[in-house]
Amino acid sequence: MNDDLDQRAASLDTAHADTDLRARFELPEGVVYLDGNSLGALPVGVADAVASVIRGQWGTDLIASWNTHGWWDAPTRVGDAVGRIVGAAPGQVVVGDSTSVRLHQSLHAAAALRPDSSVVVTEADGFPTDRYVIDGVADQVGWRVVHARVDEIPGLLDDDVAAVVLSHVDYRTGELRDLPGLTAATHSVGALAVWDLCHSAGAVPVDLDTHGVDLAVGCGYKYLNGGPGAPAFGYVARRHQDTFVNVLPGWNGHAEPFDMATEYRGAPGISRARIGTPPLLSLLALEAALRAFDGIDIGDVRARSLSLTGFLRACIEALVPGAAFASPKDDAERGSQVGVHHPAAYGIVQALAVRGVVGDFRTPDIVRLGVAAPYLTHADMVTAARALRAVLLAEEQLDPAWATRHTVT
Template identity: 75%
Template sequence: MTTDDLDARAAALDAQHAATDLRDRFLLPDGVVYLDGNSLGALPVGVPEAVESAVREQWGRDLIGSWNTHGWWDAPERVGDAVGRLVGAAPGQIVVGDSTSVRLHQSLHAAAALRPDRSVVLTEPGSFPTDQYVIAGVATQVGWRVEHATPAEIGARLGSEVAAVVLSHVDYRTGELLDLPGITAAAHDAGAVVVWDLCHSAGALPVGLDEHDVDLAVGCGYKYLNGGPGAPAYGYVAARHHAAFVNVVPGWNGHAEPFAMAGVYRGAPGIARARIGTPPMLSLLALEAALRAFDGLTIDDVRVRSLSLTRFLRDAVAAVVPEAALVSPEVDRLRGSQVAFRHPDAYGIVQALAARGVVGDFRTPDIVRLGVAAPYLTHADLVTAARTLRDVLDRGEHLNPAWSRRNVVT
């Protein structure tokens, strides 16, 4: 694809995918091409009204009665079922609340309890830092040995000592999509359980938790699910594991009789036993409203649009900025919903692009990451992004001393 072809090709693709263009369901500033939805999703139109209702009517008028009259008590499981529709989980297997770190900590302890006679946790060395910290912390607590392997090496490293395999479904830097069905099946054949981090896949592509017999999974609510900054995370526990699920953080919300105020913990039946403490209702209700942006659309529809957009963006960057060292997979089935490239001045590039209204993000040491939230982006937006990138580089705007990484507080 040449640079002269970009506009015509974008127009043709936008017409082809017009039925899945949901830009009018989101509140985005005029003149902004937002390519950071894989860090913080855009604001869905229904969220401000939902939050105002939660504050003024539910909290302000109905006060504590809202736990019953407005369904606050049931919200962690109700919203969990809404997330489940996007990640392929039947009702009653996902609970929402707390942070991804807490949910991962909880899930790893549950995995250890499911495989008490095994001593190794297998993970990828390049996983998101929080995942690495939590894995190391839990390993110390339960007596695991942490072993690292690349996704391609996982199969060969599965032995009788491996209790759990813990991986991110999509690499947060490059956008590489891992083989969730294949890795899960291989781990099960070796007697291990699998814990998947879905932060960069939920809401962007099919996951198929039930279909692929995943054991445990976690994810955040603020990226492709558009739940807002600090939106609560979710935890998935396959129904077959509910009876044996050990909640290492046994809060009162997960008690079988939470209002009995018993002095001894007894876990609730089903996914409710994965609940911990009082949920953050305002952010939980914001997430619930945000998920309605997917109404009338299947996750397969989102994936078809996403693949077209990321394929086009990858081609556009290669055509307009041929010196960009693309690191996101070229093959569709291996790519999540982002396009990333390496550049020694990556941080300055991201800042210069943002100054021009093209918002992406930077990942150390040298990655420019362009997240593609399919519902609210068009192919025409991506032409703008690619051409703006070319202009920034040609004008040397990315070399502005104010954007030297030496001046960045990390």
């Protein structure tokens, strides 16, 4: 069995050699990194780029860097780079602040665009920040929040719905939602489709423009590899920009920011969604990180991801019979992660890390293995599955009751 998995891995890695971008990343030796859906790996060139910004730009050119090194335009310039990955034409994405801030801003804008509607619909078990922000904005604008399973949402839509807010990929299970279908269903009642792309940007084709998404947000530190705390992005479809109401009107979003006017007047285009002075070091680190996608079609990244995640699942099925998967088997329904249910999931994740396989735990019982396709191989998937088997066998030997919960043969 083991030899067969190795042979299959070698064959698949040969077949997908054109999309192996591991050389574009700095990864520690002896580690299979399956947590890129929490913090992406360090792309080659980012450390040098940041050092150049610190020493050459900030250190030498000082405040002139806002003009001579393009600091002022960075939020929209980097936004266009993100836009190429998420399927947005130039001038519709801005980068800066956090996902929480961008979602808060987007939901207030949605409320202003749909002033006569009083309901926001969202998933019942979404990411906590999204739920907190949705509930907070609902209190502020007078919305009633409806929580539902994603498959129930189309049947709940009517003319009183202002917006539908969903994550493109479920952060626990890796379930990929039907963005085109749910966006169309939302538009059928005149509501706005607002998408959280944190677990899909850089891993899954999103095609925001093609599918008519209204507003979207996402972070820069997962599959976009921008580094810890990398700034988030916000997408505002061009058709909404003239009427986009910025609930956080900072001076960077003013039509004439250097006039220092006493009254706010929003800038034209996507610059209207700018807020205050952006965190330049992390913003420019993200810009350097995005170069890892140069010359790469996100559809090819997706094809590699599906091969890797499908093979990882097959390896686990072969080595850990009876494994209870949290993530969908169907390619069309799976993002770029494989999750396994287990009552000892937290301990399993810690034990895997000791063996050089870094994944993470999601409550209540999921071993979550995120597959950042550009820098992982099919051979890595075999290594990860073998480590999982070894951890489970070790636990079984320590705990005689284990066999009543899980069987490894």
